[in-house]
Amino acid sequence: xxxxxxxxxxxxxxxxxxxxxxxxxIIRKMAMKSARTGSAKKKTRSEDVVVLQTLRGMxxxxxxxxxxxxxxxxxxxxxxxxxxxxRIDTPLVEFENLFVRSVGSKTEVIEKEMYTxxxxxxxxxxxxxxxxxxxxxAFVQHGxxxxxxxxxxxxxxxxxxxxxxxxxxxxxxxxGNFDVYGESDPILDAQMIQMADRILRALGxxxxxxxxxxxxxxxxxxxxxxKLTTFFEKYRRKLPAEFRPxxxxxxxxxxxxxxxxxxxxxxxxxxxxDALDDESRAHFEKFLEYLDELGIAYxxxxxxxxxxxxxxxxxxEIYVKxxxxxxxxxxxxxxxxxxxIKMMGGDDMPAIGFGLGIDRLVLEMKKIGxxxxxxxxxxxxxxxxxxxxxxxxxxxxxxxxxxGILTAESFxxxxxxxxxxxxxxxxxxxxxxxxxxxxxxxxxxxxxxxSGSQETVPHDKMIAAVKKLLKNISKVREK
RNA sequence: GCGGCCAUCGUUCAAUGGUAGGACAUUGGGUUGUGGUCCCAAGAAUGAGGGUUCGAUUCCCUCUGGUCGCCCCA
Numbered sequence: 001x002x003x004x005x006x007x008x009x010x011x012x013x014x015x016x017x018x019x020x021x022x023x024x025x026i027i028r029k030m031a032m033k034s035a036r037t038g039s040a041k042k043k044t045r046s047e048d049v050v051v052l053q054t055l056r057g058m059x060x061x062x063x064x065x066x067x068x069x070x071x072x073x074x075x076x077x078x079x080x081x082x083x084x085x086x087r088i089d090t091p092l093v094e095f096e097n098l099f100v101r102s103v104g105s106k107t108e109v110i111e112k113e114m115y116t117x118x119x120x121x122x123x124x125x126x127x128x129x130x131x132x133x134x135x136x137x138a139f140v141q142h143g144x145x146x147x148x149x150x151x152x153x154x155x156x157x158x159x160x161x162x163x164x165x166x167x168x169x170x171x172x173x174x175x176g177n178f179d180v181y182g183e184s185d186p187i188l189d190a191q192m193i194q195m196a197d198r199i200l201r202a203l204g205x206x207x208x209x210x211x212x213x214x215x216x217x218x219x220x221x222x223x224x225x226x227k228l229t230t231f232f233e234k235y236r237r238k239l240p241a242e243f244r245p246x247x248x249x250x251x252x253x254x255x256x257x258x259x260x261x262x263x264x265x266x267x268x269x270x271x272x273x274d275a276l277d278d279e280s281r282a283h284f285e286k287f288l289e290y291l292d293e294l295g296i297a298y299x300x301x302x303x304x305x306x307x308x309x310x311x312x313x314x315x316x317e318i319y320v321k322x323x324x325x326x327x328x329x330x331x332x333x334x335x336x337x338x339x340x341i342k343m344m345g346g347d348d349m350p351a352i353g354f355g356l357g358i359d360r361l362v363l364e365m366k367k368i369g370x371x372x373x374x375x376x377x378x379x380x381x382x383x384x385x386x387x388x389x390x391x392x393x394x395x396x397x398x399x400x401x402x403x404g405i406l407t408a409e410s411f412x413x414x415x416x417x418x419x420x421x422x423x424x425x426x427x428x429x430x431x432x433x434x435x436x437x438x439x440x441x442x443x444x445x446x447x448x449x450x451s452g453s454q455e456t457v458p459h460d461k462m463i464a465a466v467k468k469l470l471k472n473i474s475k476v477r478e479k
Numbered sequence: 480g481c482g483g484c485c486a487u488c489g490u491u492c493a494a495u496g497g498u499a500g501g502a503c504a505u506u507g508g509g510u511u512g513u514g515g516u517c518c519c520a521a522g523a524a525u526g527a528g529g530g531u532u533c534g535a536u537u538c539c540c541u542c543u544g545g546u547c548g549c550c551c552c553a
Contacts, residue, residue, distance in 0.1 A: 053526085056544070108551050112480065130553090159553080164480075166546065173553060242480095242550090259549090307552060317552090332553060357553025385512055418507090420514040435512055449514070 057163075057171030067372035068362045074373060075202045076156060076176045083195055085154035085178060090134035092158065096126040102133040102340060104309025106249045113161040127160035130308070131177040132337070132353055139181060140346035149182030156358070168329060168363050175332075179353035184338065186283050189314040190290030192334060192354050196318055197296055200331070203361060204370035207321040209328070211301040212291070214284035215252075216276045218312055218339045224275035225251060235265050256303040272302055280313055287314055306333060310340040314352070320364055331364070332356035378408040379430060379470055381423035381449075385416050386436035393434060396444070396462075400432075403463045405470075407432075423449065429473045430466060448473065 054060060061069060080087065096116050103110050115127040128134055135153055138144075144151050156176045165171060178195060180188055193210055200208050215221055228251035236244060239254070243262060246253045255266050276284065291298050298316075306315045315335035319328040334354025341349040365372065380400065384393040393411055400407045410422045416433070423431045433445040433454075444462050447454035450473055457465045 053544070113551080161552080163551065165544095166548090169552075175553065253551095257550095330552060355553070360553055381514095383513085416512055417509095417514075422514085424514040431514080433513075437512085445513090447513075452514085454513085 055171070057165035057169075059170060059172075065362065067374060068365050069358070070375075071365070071371075071373035072176070072203065072358050072361050073156070075199055076154070079195055079199050079202070080154035080178070082198075083152065083178075083191070085152040088135060088138060088153045088155050089157065090128075090131075090138050090155065092127055092160075093125050094128060094134055094137065096124045098137055098344075099126055099129060099133050102136060102308075102310050102344060103130065104250075107307055107309055108253075109161060109307060113163050115160045115162055129161050130159055131155050131157070131175055131355060132179060132308075132310070132340075135177070135179050135353075136337075136341055136344055136346070136351075139341065139349075140344060144181065145341075145347040145349055150188070151181040153179045153181075155179075168357075168360050170359060173360075174358040175355045176358055177353060177355040178334075179351060181341070181349055181351045183352070184350035186286040186314070187290055188352050189283075189287040189336065190294060192352055193291060193296055193298070193316065194294055196332065196334075196354055196356065199356065200318070200361075203365055204368065205320060205331075205361065205364050206368070208331070209319045209321065210291075210296065210298040210316055211304050211319060212288070212298050212314070212316045213272065213301050213304040214276060214280055214287075214313055215272055215305055215311060215315055215335075216280040216313065220275055220277045220280055221312065224270070224272060227270045227275060228252070228255065231269050232265075238265060252305040256305055266303075272305070283313055306335060310337040310343075311335040312338045316354070318354075318356070320360075322367070329360060329364075330357075331360050376406055378406040378426065379428050380405055380407045380466060381419070381426060381428040381431045382407050382409045383416060383419040383423065383431055383433045384411065385414075385434070386439065388436055388439040389434040392439050396432070396434065396459075399463065400466070403467075405463070405466060430469055432462070432466065450476070 096114070099114065100110055105111070109129050114129050116124065117126075118124055135155060139151070139153075154177070156174070158172050158174050160172055162171055163169065176199075178192065180192075193212075196210070197208075216224060229247055232239065232247045232251055232254055236247060239247070239262060240259065243254050243257065243259075254262060255269060255272075257263055257266060273281070273284075288298070288300075301317075304315055304317055305311075306317070313336040315333070317333035318331045320331050321328050332355050334352070336350070336352045338350040341347060341351060364370075382393060382397055382400065384390045390411065393409070397407060397409060408423070408426045408428060410419050413419050413422070416435075420431060429449055431447040431449055433447060435445070438444055438456070442459045443456050444459055445454050445456050446462075446465055446469055448469060455465075
């Protein structure tokens with residue numbers, strides 16, 4: 001019976017559906033056409049109603065997650081200080097050109113992922129997709145070339161990339177970035193790794209792998225690029241269509257392709273290391289020696305080229321392996337960019353830097369249950385009852401603060417029961433209660449929340465009494 | 480940018496082609512000014528828009544968002 005009904009219904013539906021669907025499709029097409037040809041502005045969600053939702057790939061970082069962020073910020077600041085970095089903040093918005101010229105016009109980041117717009121004044125600008133370009137701009141603009149070398153800059157803030165979000169990948173994410181200008185010695189390269197290692201250790205993140213490679217000087221890189229282009233030209237017809245434009249424009253992207261067919265071809269391609277000149281090779285080997293000396297494990301990764309064009313010589317990427325899925329996720333990376341500053345119109349100035357993705361650090365910390373920075377919790381609750389007491393409560397609260405006693409309260413509530421319930425939930429050790437009587441007598445009640453006992457003390461002895469009581473409770477707890 | 484999966488109170492988990500239910504959380508209360516446990520009560524959700532249907536949260540489509548894989552990266 002039921003079967004019969006369903007089939008009948010389904011059949012009926014199917015007929016109706018197809019016709020309706022087809023009709024609808026046509027209507028939609030017409031609507032699209034008119035929208036395209038007509039002068040009417042494209043309708044967007046935000047014009048219709050207030051959409052109470054974050055934009056795709058953007059998110060709120062709520063109080064509960066903040067302790068992790070605070071922990072990361074503290075570690076970054078500490079390490080920056082230890083290694084002599086000065087903080088720099090640059091604007092989120094820069095001329096689009098700055099990024100196109102520094103990062104490279106044929107890179108994924110610039111081609112597909114940049115937030116660009118024209119200002120009211122007609123400037124073509126972009127939200128920064130990374131931090132180094134702005135730092136380099138600032139370096140040149142403020143004549144830092146004449147500052148004592150090396151110039152070490154630390155920056156931290158949001159960057160924007162319009163790609164498709166998933167876990168640990170957002171359109172707005174936060175990076176911490178360290179850049180050093182004016183030193184070409186490979187020991188700096190190793191020091192960058194050391195700093196990254198220090199940060200990750202301080203955050204409790206394990207299963208980290210440092211992948212390192214050298215892509216040579218701009219000159220050898222250009223030569224290597226030509227070699228690769230020549231090589232891949234031979235396989236043009238065997239390569240999937242989407243890779244073909246890269247042959248001329250950016251053959252490095254074919255080298256690190258994960259597509260097995262492409263990887264098979266790429267395996268035969270000229271090696272980056274073989275293409276290096278003597279100087280680059282010496283630099284890289286020295287760098288590795290320093291890493292050995294530091295005792296930091298690394299993986300030499302021939303396929304590592306980095307997605308940004310400005311890199312020269314040393315490049316590295318920091319991966320973390322997920323203990324459950326065995327999937328690896330990039331936490332950050334960096335490398336030398338010895339020619340970028342000159343290329344951007346500044347002095348000939350070697351530089352090196354690296355960045356870490358804070359969102360991913362936090363994600364990792366949460367996954368492994370790393371401890372986060374805990375904000376100090378109040379141990380005292382101030383409760384009030386009656387008009388007069390309520391009036392005195394604000395001043396009393398300020399007194400406690402001034403004495404360094406972190407205090408919770410719930411002044412908006414009138415009834416004592418509710419306030420003490422709140423105090424209990426806040427996990428405080430002491431409640432201070434001021435009622436009508438106490439307010440008149442100028443006294444307060446101190447209640448030991450752990451034992452339930454309480455005493456009345458004169459208001460001017462309150463601070464001392466609270467401190468003593470807290471001390472006693474701590475003592476008892478230790479035993 | 481491509482493909483797959485998913486979408487129910489603040490959170491989490493149910494259920495159904497016919498009034499969407501619990502738990503946790505929240506708020507109020509359990510007689511005058513005393514917390515924890517407990518009891519009572521209240522508010523609170525089918526992401527949006529269309530379609531099929533007498534009736535859709537359930538079936539279909541589009542959009543939005545999330546998520547996974549690819550791409551790329553942090």
